[in-house]
Amino acid sequence: MQLRMEGVEFSYGSDPVLRNVGMELHPSEILGILGPNGSGKTTMVRCINGILSPQQGSITLDAKEIRSLPRPDVAKNISYVPHNSSNDTITPNVFEVVLMGRRPHVTWEFGERDREIAWNAMEEMDVKKFAATDFSKLSSGQAQRVLIARAIAQEAKVLLLDEPTSNLDVKYQIDVMETIHNIVHRRKIGACAIVHDLDLAMRFCDKVILLQSGRIVAAGPTRMVLTPENIKRVYEVNAVIDESYLRPRVLIL
Ligand SMILES: Nc1ncnc2c1ncn2[C@@H]1O[C@H](COP(=O)(O)OP(=O)(O)OP(=O)(O)O)[C@@H](O)[C@H]1O
Numbered sequence: 332m333q334l335r336m337e338g339v340e341f342s343y344g345s346d347p348v349l350r351n352v353g354m355e356l357h358p359s360e361i362l363g364i365l366g367p368n369g370s371g372k373t374t375m376v377r378c379i380n381g382i383l384s385p386q387q388g389s390i391t392l393d394a395k396e397i398r399s400l401p402r403p404d405v406a407k408n409i410s411y412v413p414h415n416s417s418n419d420t421i422t423p424n425v426f427e428v429v430l431m432g433r434r435p436h437v438t439w440e441f442g443e444r445d446r447e448i449a450w451n452a453m454e455e456m457d458v459k460k461f462a463a464t465d466f467s468k469l470s471s472g473q474a475q476r477v478l479i480a481r482a483i484a485q486e487a488k489v490l491l492l493d494e495p496t497s498n499l500d501v502k503y504q505i506d507v508m509e510t511i512h513n514i515v516h517r518r519k520i521g522a523c524a525i526v527h528d529l530d531l532a533m534r535f536c537d538k539v540i541l542l543q544s545g546r547i548v549a550a551g552p553t554r555m556v557l558t559p560e561n562i563k564r565v566y567e568v569n570a571v572i573d574e575s576y577l578r579p580r581v582l583i584l
């Protein structure tokens with residue numbers, strides 16, 4: 332698996348939102364996409380998923396242009412968990428929602444193996460207890476975990492996550508990121524996660540890109556990018572990297 336984005340330019344209307352954006356993702360890597368509100372993170376992820384088509388540049392998965400792939404093939408290869416997707420309109424129960432992750436792999440009916448995969452994904456996200464609950468009755472953090480379980484059940488090569496931990500309490504923020512980390516390593520897939528919490532990014536992302544007004548201002552191994560200078564430049568806050576624990580921690584002052 333190799334995901335590659337090169338020279339991507341995107342605008343919704345006349346205002347450019349992504350300018351000369353590029354990145355690479357390899358197996359067993361978590362790439363963090365960081366940057367202030369409105370910097371273009373969600374737009375970038377939607378371009379990768381083929382929901383949006385950049386005006387210029389290329390996005391390839393294993394050397395194939397993603398926008399030239401038929402939609403079912405995109406879904407077999409890339410799973411996407413949007414940010415705060417509204418659950419009001421989804422009426423089925425949690426098990427049915429997770430099972431839908433198998434849809435791209437199934438030609439007619441779901442089989443025993445699909446049910447088993449969905450069940451295992453629910454176990455990994457600790458949502459088995461909600462199996463028979465209506466999805467629309469979950470809290471936003473519970474719903475978030477169910478949608479990540481659905482993405483895991485999809486068994487794609489690339490996992491795209493738009494703020495996967497934004498609705499989660501502190502325990503599940505760590506649990507969910509650890510599970511994603513384990514899956515990425517076990518299945519040798521890649522994940523791109525939009526993350527606002529810089530310390531969480533420091534802990535779980537192998538590498539990050541830092542966006543500002545649609546441009547990449549820094550990219551590379553997380554420790555090299557998340558410096559007090561870069562954080563100040565992009566977020567306009569003071570930060571220190573505390574090395575006194577077992578791992579470097581980002582403290583916003
Ligand atoms: N559908 C749209 N139509 C027009 N402009 C849009 C649309 N979606 C986003 N934009 C604009 O594109 C820019 C980037 O938006 P985007 O959602 O990619 O930012 P983001 O980095 O994900 O921000 P956040 O951290 O708030 O989620 C913003 O200026 C936004 O107003």
Ligand SMILES: [Mg+2]
Binds near residue numbers: 372414
């Ligand atoms: Mg966003």
